Amino acid sequence: MPAPEDLVAPFETIVARYNMTGIVDFIGPLLDDVAGWLGMPTMYALKLATEDWLTAEMIYPVGGNNYEIYDAVRRKLDRDDVLLGSEVVSATRSQDQDQDQVRLVVKTSCTTRHIRARNIIIAIPPSPRSLEGLALDKKELSLVEQFNYSALYTAAVRVKGLPVTIRNKRADTPYGQLELPALVSLNLRDSPDMAVAHYVSSAPMAEADVRKRIVDDILRLRMAGFNVSQPEILAFASHSPHEARVSSELIRGGFYARLNDLQGYRNTWWIGAAFQGHDSAQIWRLTRDLIEKHILKRLG
Structure with a gap:
């Protein structure tokens, strides 16, 4: 049985065909971790946006540790x-x-x-x-x-002066698509001055290079008016190959x-x-x- 064409067509085509701009913003935090998500087959975008996630019915361990x-x-x-x-x-x-x-x-x-x-x-x-x-x-x-895969890296970062969770977006590209490799998000955690950084590349990178780029990209927030401190990477993990x-x-x-x-x-x-x-x-x-x-x- 052939796959429905709407699931196989590039995601950007389906977004335009059915005027789905709103859902792109909604599931954006999931898509950001995938290189070239706008051009990938639509089925992969929908696979990332699971029913549990969309209905906020995901189950988490009591202690907050997925391990x-x-x-x-x-x-x-x-x-x-x-x-x-x-x-x-x-x-x-x-x-x-x-x-x-x-x-x-x-x-x-x-x-x-x-x-x-x-x-x-x-x-x-x-x-x-x-x-x-x-x-x-x-x-x-x-x-x-x-x-094909994306390269996804995460890091637990101690940094002061970050008042909100940040998603990195460009103003001059469709849906804010970034030029990769790039730091795509900084997600605040309950602990004071703690955030989790997500860094995405189209190809694998050396750990030392990713660490340096994460620190450099966070420091660039000073140009946007955020008085952030010198970041300290406390833990680093590679989730590559991803998706x-x-x-x-x-x-x-x-x-x-x-x-x-x-x-x-x-x-x-x-x-x-x-x-x-x-x-x-x-x-x-x-x-x-x-x-x-x-x-x-x-x-x-």
């Missing part, structure tokens, strides 16, 4: 079964569904483990580089290598039908934002459905 759910899962598992900071250095994945048809060699900072399994679930952003250790075959690689997407032509050609055919292929199942959305609740639901409806049946 709490992962800590809870870890406590449920045997400590020896959780390999943090690990890397798959080699893999053998059979197309048969017999027992122990997946073999992985996993390396951590202090040990190397050999793992045998009947099925595996992958949540890694699907790129040839990130999946190198899994020895993708031609079918898998021909799909994974089609994805996997393909061209309208590939979508029309059945890309996602072929991508979904990878589920279960070579005893491997796929989850994550590329297969669902940048929404933890959606990804956890997809994981549950894969396990309950497919993987457990295979295990008998």
Whole structure:
């Protein structure tokens, strides 16, 4: 079944066609983290603006720390079964569904483990580089290598003199589109003088370069009348590659039908934002459905 043309057409085309300028401003904080969002297929813009977000019904951990759910899962598992900071250095994945048809060699900072399994679930952003250790075959690689990504970086910054959350916009471009790379937002937090900076690029950047640019861009607020102090970056994280997407032509050609055919292929199942959305609740639901409806049946 072909994708509806309105979902495949560039977002800027649909915005103009249906006079959706208002919704662009409304979901702008979500779109800002994606490079070239105005020209991407409309389905990706709508995928970012989830129903939970639009209806303000998102669920947050009581402590405000999104990592709490992962800590809870870890406590449920045997400590020896959780390999943090690990890397798959080699893999053998059979197309048969017999027992122990997946073999992985996993390396951590202090040990190397050999793992045998009947099925595996992958949540890694699907790129040839990130999946190198899994020895993708031609079918898998021909799909994974089609994805394009943004580079998104975040930083916790201590800075005085920032009275409001700031979204960086240009006055001379449609919908304030920025020339990337750029600092796209500074989001105030409850703690005094604390903000979270979002920095976006069309291509990966060195951490040192991003850190310097964040500080420089914040200091430029002085030119706009904000008496900001010298920023101090307390924590830094790379969320790259961010927002996997393909061209309208590939979508029309059945890309996602072929991508979904990878589920279960070579005893491997796929989850994550590329297969669902940048929404933890959606990804956890997809994981549950894969396990309950497919993987457990295979295990008998």
